[in-house]
Amino acid sequence: MNLLEVKNLSVQYGSGQGGVLAVDGVDLSVGVGEFVGLAGESGCGKTTLAMAIPNLLPKYASITTGTIEFEGQDLSNKSESELNEVRWRDISVIFQGALNALNPVATIGNQIAEPILIHEPGTSHDAAITRAKELLEAVGISASRSSSYSHEFSGGMRQRVMIAMALACRPKLVIADEPITALDVMTQAQILELLRSLSETFNLSMLLISHDLSVLAETCDRVQIMYAGKVAEVGTADDVFGEQNSAHPYTQRLLKSYPNIHQERKFIDGIPGYPPDLSKSHAGCRFAERCTVSVEKCFTDEPELAVISELHRSACHLVGGSK
Amino acid sequence: MGYLPRKSLQVLGSIFAVTTFNFFLFHIIPGDPLRLIARTQKLDAEQVAALRIEYGLDGSLFSQYLTYIGNLLHGDLGYSFALHEQVSTALMRALGHTALLLATSTVIVVLFGIFLGVFAGSRQGSKADSRTIIGALVFWSMPTFWVGMLLVFTFGVWWGVLPISGITTPNAVYETYFSYLMDIARHLVLPTLTLALVDIAFFVLITRTSLVEVMSEDFMLTARGKGLPRRTLVWRHGVRNALLPVMTASALYISGLVGGAIQVEVVYSWPGMGLLMYNSVLARDYAVLEAAFLVSSVVVILANFATDVLYRRLDPRVVVAQ
Numbered sequence: 001m002n003l004l005e006v007k008n009l010s011v012q013y014g015s016g017q018g019g020v021l022a023v024d025g026v027d028l029s030v031g032v033g034e035f036v037g038l039a040g041e042s043g044c045g046k047t048t049l050a051m052a053i054p055n056l057l058p059k060y061a062s063i064t065t066g067t068i069e070f071e072g073q074d075l076s077n078k079s080e081s082e083l084n085e086v087r088w089r090d091i092s093v094i095f096q097g098a099l100n101a102l103n104p105v106a107t108i109g110n111q112i113a114e115p116i117l118i119h120e121p122g123t124s125h126d127a128a129i130t131r132a133k134e135l136l137e138a139v140g141i142s143a144s145r146s147s148s149y150s151h152e153f154s155g156g157m158r159q160r161v162m163i164a165m166a167l168a169c170r171p172k173l174v175i176a177d178e179p180i181t182a183l184d185v186m187t188q189a190q191i192l193e194l195l196r197s198l199s200e201t202f203n204l205s206m207l208l209i210s211h212d213l214s215v216l217a218e219t220c221d222r223v224q225i226m227y228a229g230k231v232a233e234v235g236t237a238d239d240v241f242g243e244q245n246s247a248h249p250y251t252q253r254l255l256k257s258y259p260n261i262h263q264e265r266k267f268i269d270g271i272p273g274y275p276p277d278l279s280k281s282h283a284g285c286r287f288a289e290r291c292t293v294s295v296e297k298c299f300t301d302e303p304e305l306a307v308i309s310e311l312h313r314s315a316c317h318l319v320g321g322s323k
Numbered sequence: 324m325g326y327l328p329r330k331s332l333q334v335l336g337s338i339f340a341v342t343t344f345n346f347f348l349f350h351i352i353p354g355d356p357l358r359l360i361a362r363t364q365k366l367d368a369e370q371v372a373a374l375r376i377e378y379g380l381d382g383s384l385f386s387q388y389l390t391y392i393g394n395l396l397h398g399d400l401g402y403s404f405a406l407h408e409q410v411s412t413a414l415m416r417a418l419g420h421t422a423l424l425l426a427t428s429t430v431i432v433v434l435f436g437i438f439l440g441v442f443a444g445s446r447q448g449s450k451a452d453s454r455t456i457i458g459a460l461v462f463w464s465m466p467t468f469w470v471g472m473l474l475v476f477t478f479g480v481w482w483g484v485l486p487i488s489g490i491t492t493p494n495a496v497y498e499t500y501f502s503y504l505m506d507i508a509r510h511l512v513l514p515t516l517t518l519a520l521v522d523i524a525f526f527v528l529i530t531r532t533s534l535v536e537v538m539s540e541d542f543m544l545t546a547r548g549k550g551l552p553r554r555t556l557v558w559r560h561g562v563r564n565a566l567l568p569v570m571t572a573s574a575l576y577i578s579g580l581v582g583g584a585i586q587v588e589v590v591y592s593w594p595g596m597g598l599l600m601y602n603s604v605l606a607r608d609y610a611v612l613e614a615a616f617l618v619s620s621v622v623v624i625l626a627n628f629a630t631d632v633l634y635r636r637l638d639p640r641v642v643v644a645q
């Protein structure tokens with residue numbers, strides 16, 4: 001059984017006419033100890049999908065269809081207090097843009113210790129602070145900084161504090177929404193190394209959202225590509241990113257528009273046009289208008305996720321795409 | 324120089340400036356203080372001349388100013404012919420009464436105001452929220468003296484359950500010190516209630532707005548993600564941050580009240596600063612007014628000083644900005 005099994009999930013912001021269907025019938029699974037990557041252009045619904053799992057969506061957002069099974073229990077219809085049992089103890093989140101994710105008037109030591117004290121009653125305050133200090137050391141911040149406040153840290157350090165905080169209760173699943181975007185390459189490598197070693201020690205699973213496809217290719221067991229609120233392609237990192245393997249024209253374009261450091265930087269390979277407006281309904285494939293290989297059918301019929309190989313699925317009428 | 328010594332120097336500087344301004348304000352306005360005294364006291368020209376020298380009113384404005392500062396440093400605020408006593412004595416007494424009224428009502432107004440503000444702000448957009456706002460605004464828009472009269476009629480005249488005037492029952496003989504205190508407490512109820520009813524909206528609205536803003540901050544989502552119970556979420560993370568502007572408002576409120584509980588003190592004949600100033604205006608008692616203005620200004624300065632110091636304790640970011 002998978003740790004997390006999201007099925008046919010749809011999330012809408014607002015309602016009626018102006019409503020934005022940010023996630024539309026998406027499946028997502030994460031196995032025990034598995035790292036799953038989530039990629040796709042800005043605004044395609046990655047954060048929305050991720051936040052829906054522990055239901056941290058804003059009030060005006062609603063889950064309109066689907067189930068979110070975590071260890072066999074459906075989280076989508078749990079009450080706030082039931083969810084509080086699961087939050088952070090089992091599922092923690094490294095929020096996108098951790099710059100303001102820390103409380104300005106509490107020391108970071110106390111903020112890291114807080115979930116420990118909440119979820120492990122009986123832990124003394126001192127013991128929790130000691131653990132907070134160990135976590136800080138683990139992400140490369142001196143334990144003596146535990147009594148500092150967030151404004152005394154640089155952006156990258158705050159990001160690391162956030163990572164330490166996410167690991168505080170040794171959760172089963174960490175949802176990391178662009179956790180290393182604000183960090184330099186050296187620190188990125190350290191953090192990824194740390195997360196990977198922790199996953200081995202604690203059997204930690206991770207849903208990693210990143211725009212950095214090379215990070216996903218390196219770190220993740222499986223990768224899921226989203227486009228305009230839908231899954232475009234999913235498979236092992238090799239299935240999706242491998243030279244001859246990616247089976248969706250969108251993934252192929254995404255890979256091409258990704259700068260390769262061995263080549264001269266070019267911007268001409270970006271994908272022209274913009275993702276469609278999610279507040280309108282669509283016929284056909286959502287990528288059709290920007291797709292260079294689309295055929296007539298693409299504009300009228302919506303493609304299903306088709307099986308390509310054991311773990312590999314692609315939502316394209318021309319499975320295999322244009323090679 | 325450390326923060327406290329530097330800030331204290333600033334406070335002293337401000338007090339000096341206010342004192343000077345206050346002096347010249349009262350000496351530039353038309354009206355000879357001695358003529359006022361003469362009007363009430365039936366003095367002949369010789370006595371007036373003697374008083375003129377005694378009060379240092381014969382010299383230039385500047386030498387008068389020096390005399391004034393000198394007297395001030397000795398705690399001498401002059402003599403009130405209207406009250407037949409030293410200004411400082413009258414002022415201290417009034418200040419004590421006002422402090423009692425203000426301390427009680429401020430504690431009530433601030434505590435209940437914050438509580439109601441949090442109640443509404445943490446339920447933003449709900450019925451409870453809009454009802455609280457409307458309720459607060461209704462009381463806010465009532466004139467203080469009108470609410471005072473309403474309470475006087477209801478509790479004092481109609482039901483006759485509470486005293487409506489003064490700080491103690493006239494000519495009362497107290498068996499014990501406790502019964503004396505109880506008498507004061509009973510006199511305190513209506514003035515406090517009047518202030519509380521009208522002014523609570525100020526704190527309800529500020530707290531609510533501030534909390535609503537804080538609740539939408541990123542770190543509140545983090546706190547929610549941690550699985551904190553709602554009450555912890557609201558109070559520990561929300562209110563703790565939302566209180567910073569409320570504190571500034573409290574300082575403003577207190578300093579505004581020192582000379583400004585006039586309506587309530589007049590309605591209830593509460594012998595505090597407001598009533599003293601009111602009567603002094605009617606009696607053209609410049610000596611008392613001048614001193615009362617000075618004291619009010621000093622209280623404002625001190626209240627702001629206290630806020631600054633408290634703010635630094637509550638908001639770690641302020642220290643760095645220094």
Ligand SMILES: Nc1ncnc2c1ncn2[C@@H]1O[C@H](COP(=O)(O)OP(=O)(O)OP(=O)(O)O)[C@@H](O)[C@H]1O
Pocket residue numbers: 013020022040041042043044045046047048049058096278
């Ligand atoms: N709070 C919100 N209210 C209304 N619409 C929202 C809200 N958050 C996101 N959306 C909309 O939902 C869609 C998906 O947004 P989401 O934040 O999930 O994208 P994303 O893939 O995480 O993008 P990015 O890579 O820029 O973080 C977008 O069209 C966005 O405009």
Ligand SMILES: [Mg+2]
Pocket residue numbers: 046047048096177
């Ligand atoms: Mg996002």
